[in-house]
Amino acid sequence: MKTYLHIDWTSCDGRGLCTELLPGVLDRDDWGYPVARGKAGWERTDVPVRDADREAAQEAVFLCPKLALSLFERPGPEQEKRTPGR
Amino acid sequence: MDEAMWAFGRVSGFVSLALFTGSVLLGILNRSGRPLMVLPRFSISILHRNIALLATVFLGLHVGSLLLDSFAKLNPVDIVVPFLGSFQPFWQGLGTVALDLVLAVVVTGLLRHRIGQRSFKAVHWLSYGVWPVAMAHALGNGTDVSSGWFLLLAAVSAVAVAAALLWRLSPSFLETSHARQGNLP
Numbered sequence: 001m002k003t004y005l006h007i008d009w010t011s012c013d014g015r016g017l018c019t020e021l022l023p024g025v026l027d028r029d030d031w032g033y034p035v036a037r038g039k040a041g042w043e044r045t046d047v048p049v050r051d052a053d054r055e056a057a058q059e060a061v062f063l064c065p066k067l068a069l070s071l072f073e074r075p076g077p078e079q080e081k082r083t084p085g086r
Numbered sequence: 087m088d089e090a091m092w093a094f095g096r097v098s099g100f101v102s103l104a105l106f107t108g109s110v111l112l113g114i115l116n117r118s119g120r121p122l123m124v125l126p127r128f129s130i131s132i133l134h135r136n137i138a139l140l141a142t143v144f145l146g147l148h149v150g151s152l153l154l155d156s157f158a159k160l161n162p163v164d165i166v167v168p169f170l171g172s173f174q175p176f177w178q179g180l181g182t183v184a185l186d187l188v189l190a191v192v193v194t195g196l197l198r199h200r201i202g203q204r205s206f207k208a209v210h211w212l213s214y215g216v217w218p219v220a221m222a223h224a225l226g227n228g229t230d231v232s233s234g235w236f237l238l239l240a241a242v243s244a245v246a247v248a249a250a251l252l253w254r255l256s257p258s259f260l261e262t263s264h265a266r267q268g269n270l271p
Contacts, residue, residue: 011203014262015119017128032119032262063128065116067203 001073004046005057007034011068018060018069025053046072091155096230098148100239103224105141106188107243109134110217114250119261135195142192145185177226184220187212217247 005025014032025047026034036047049057049071061069112134121127149165152158159172166186169179194201194209221240230236253259260266 015127016261017131020121020126020128030265032265059128062199063131065131067199 001075003049003051003054003057003071003073005049005060006046006070006072007044008068008070009045011066013066013068015065017063017065021056021060021063022053025049025057088155088157091151092157095148095152095155095158096228098144098151099224099228100230100236102141102144102148103220104239104243105137105144106217106220107247109138109141110213110247111250112137113213114254117254118259138195139192142188145188149181149185174227177223180219180223181227184216184223187216187219191216214251 005022012033014028014034016028016032016034019026019028019034025037027037029035036044039047054071057069057071061071112130115122116127116130116134119127122130125133149160153160153162153165160178161170161172164171164178164182166182168182168186169175171178171182190209191213194206198206221244224236225231225240228236257263257267
């Protein structure tokens, strides 16, 4: 199982707390929104979290002022099958 | 013992008001999304919460000690229902209103993840109402209003909160407002 940090873009307001707590994982764009470092596509919304960053990610979920973050687990990306349109 | 409770009741009210002022200021700073000197954004968020909780503890001590003393003539029902007090019922009632609102804000704040952002935020807006009500209660009901140190606290707090409110309403309030208004660096 791999841990992912889900960013709900309809709630996110780019306040920057998550980018402070996860500086190695998330960068900030010019408008303040989090951008997953070195990721493209869906991994910018469901950001893979390494074990070392897990605690910081939990803090970010807890402290996000817009409740826009959540953690979830799912089998690694190699087994993952995306349904079209998702 | 009575004298001690009376003295403690006054001081704890004073401390609670000062802490609530700090909490309002930190809350507004928090909303702007800006870090403050060495404090990162998440620290400001945690500090805002902890100072508000500490203010609530002192509010509990303020009410609890005045329940036990005989000068304030406080009844347990005055904690919940405003404007029934025997001494200056209007000004004391404002304190009751503030207490009840604070409890609502604290409970919804602690249950933010359970009740969701909308309900949390709807109740959290009440904080802007709590502060002036608490200040009016302190000025109207307080027996130390004529003393210099109390007036100094009230004046400094009022100026600070008013300034923070004006900043809150200004177009450049958000850290990202410059970029979001279309001016990229």
